[in-house]
Amino acid sequence: MASETGEVAPAANREGETPVLERTETGDEATVVEEGTELERTIGLRGGLAIGIGTMIGAGIFVFPGIAAGDAGPAAAASFAIGAVIALLVALPTAELATAMPRSGGGYYYISRGMGALFGAVVGLSLWFGLVFASAFYLVGFGFYAQAVLDRLGVSLGGFDVVIPLALLCGAFLTVLNVTGTENAASLQNAVVGILLAIIVSFLSYGGLSAVGVVGAAEPIGEPFLSQGALSVLTTAALVFTSYLGFAQVATVAGEIKRPSRNLPLAMVGSVVVVGVLYVATIFVAVSAFGSQRLSTLGETAMVAVAESFLGPLGAIAILVGGLLATVSSANASVLSTSRAIYAVSKDALLPRWASRISLRYGTPHVALGLAGGPILLLVALGEVEVLAEVASFLHLIMYGLMCVALVALRRNEPAWYDPDFRVPAYPLVPVLGALASFALLGFMQRLSQVVGLAIMLLSAVWYYYYAADVTLRGVV
Template identity: 75%
Template sequence: MAIEEAGQNTQGETPDVEPTVETDEATITEDAELERTIGLTGGLAIGIGTMIGAGIFVFPGLAAGAAGPAAAGSFAIGGLVALLVALPAAELATAMPKSGGGYYFISRGLGTLAGTVVGLSLWFGLVFATAFYLVGFGYYAVDALTLAGVAVGRELVIPLALVLGVGFTVLNVTGTENAAKLQNGVVALLLSILFVFLGFGVLDALGIVGEPTAPTTLVPRGYFPILTTAALVFTSYLGFAQVATVAGEMKRPGRTLPVAMIGSVLVVTVLYVTTIFVATSAFGWERLAAEGETAMVAVGRDLLGQAGALAILLGGLLATMSSANASILSTSRSIYAVSKDALLPTWASRINLRYGTPHVALGLAGGPILALTATGRVQVLAEVASFLHLMMYGLLCVALLVLRRDEPEWYDPDFRTPGYPAVPILGAVASFALVGFMTRLSQVIGLAIMVATAGWYYYYARGVRLRGVL
């Protein structure tokens, strides 16, 4: 791969890559860097906070309807695939602690075409995921209002989701540190609620505080739905990669990135599997499926009465808010990184001097997110997000294999993947294979987005030569 100055486009008009400064609403393009303001706690909060929302509060009813009690196995499979990718991703992140995450790693390992497809697909993948989280928030907000005695219907789900999306976009414009502080507080409160609730739920399921209620049939739907459900719920595991998208803002990235990425996967996988076990044991998978997106509220009420329902409603609101906030932050950093390399017009990487945030990228993230949120299509939003991320994860593992083979002079990671080369090979195979278990509609939408991004490469970015890692 030729190593030249970033943003040099030999096709048609050369993008403006010179620094531009304006004093009021000041912006800086090529030479600007985001400040390193996020520590280990913030990194874990982004990873755990993003993953914990859908997996625990939106998916149990949907997953139980598809796979029965064996949905716990679906979450375990998703966690295993995520771990196989998180280990190579952590190595790449410590070698290239730059904003953009998977895009940056793949573009430097596999070249401009792969980088363009992945970078733009990651943008859309995060947009779909964020819209999914916001719709989940809308469902919980409506249930919370109903429980509080405010008579509202499901028609308010989308308006409430849109209001939250606008609010978080504005919050992220006003400063990464503000968004990170909110994320830390939300995740701490959320984990406290979950540990108390799940602790009681496990004791109840085992009969220590009641009668044992373990499900009598673990696989009522058969074994194939376990894999299709794993493909559906994989959206729950996107958070560890979103830590990498803010690598350029992490303090001491060589130490904090691996712990944040791998630690968040392990913590959340245990919470997912425990949640499905508790929910199917206490409530039964058929009833869980009938409750849909807010099934966990009914589980909370069944275990702890009205106090349990209130706790789950609060947890669901916090979790979906946390996921949406972290995803909006990560979406903007993906756009910022692609634009900074001139694969998108470089004005998209401008940084607001007042707040130190990529305000244009945040606008490009927020608009599509709101448009998709308005559709309210929960399953399609989740699966398309999973599809695009799984393709990125597979290519990320391939990029590690290529970089280890070539060992460029600049490649000096602080963390090395254990079990190399078996781990990245298994990570790539598992990621690509899981795509095959998705619904046809989600596969078609995902492939269409990837084809469109390849078309953008040939139209706009074919002449761009990426710089090395500086």
């Protein structure tokens, strides 16, 4: 575990494994440096923004409006706004940590270096499963939209529900795509996000004008803003927070970001701001068009009906295409980030070393991608949308809160290697508020999600004491 100065010793070698760290002697002092091949930096600012925006834009706009409106009424817009504020409070400290430690692994890497191996192991393994739950949620969303497309085209499958089979096929495809190269996945992400933004901005432009009576013949719904009560705003914020996981996924691929001192903060903060505005506007437009009660009956594809009410069949087709692209984009970025979390934990010997092997042909962590894709497909088979979303939110909120704590710890100790190119403004207020808000939101989740999240954290701690209690880490060198 970390010493009082933030320095930690090399990891113990394990029989049959390549040492994680290499120890070299210089005079009276020993220097420990990380051994092994680093991933190539191939992702620029556009790619970083595409990962952040592409991950977040899927669930928030195309899957959640009907569910959130049913839970919180028109105030669902406030739920998304609360989520954006919390995400921003965490994104700023994360940006500082990322510029000080531009390594793959994101939150795991920062917490392990700031708070020690035990916290790092619990967060790293929990992040693995948190991203697995998020990826499965996005893929199930893809399945709903894909089935809606088939229904729209009049393709009859004899009443057979193809949501889960289509989600499984998409998950397998994205896993293979990421194995064949980060640039392939990043290129897909850039293209998808560009098309998505064009569709969404067009939809919101018309929908916003319709909501205020400039175009169309929409009648005012007249529904009270807090029709479901004030508490529902917070419980819904806890549910939809899955929508804001994208900025942290940028940090998980920090080791592959070009010019990280500039591009990491811009990608993380920029993606939260852009997507937060789009979420709030989308809920406003959707509720203005249909009212929350009617919207809630339309489920995961509610936005198709809203678009069709505005622009007819053309609007429905545009949103169906957007929903397919958005859920693919979210799932693609999540599969990529899940593998990098596994890769980072394995490099530190908290998982078997073979999990961090890199494909000589493609330069990607192919074993880690397999360990990501397999559990994702298992969870997809369950198809429980709300539970998948909340468990992902629970585990990420734990990580977000601890990242803020890690920043305060590192600032207090100021180890020699901690030299960020970006410093969070209004320190320590921002990280303290980020930690408190992240932990507080956990209390508003449904009991099943809390139990599953805590069980994953407990099992992660058990694994650490069983497998890696002798592993200690050192700060970035």
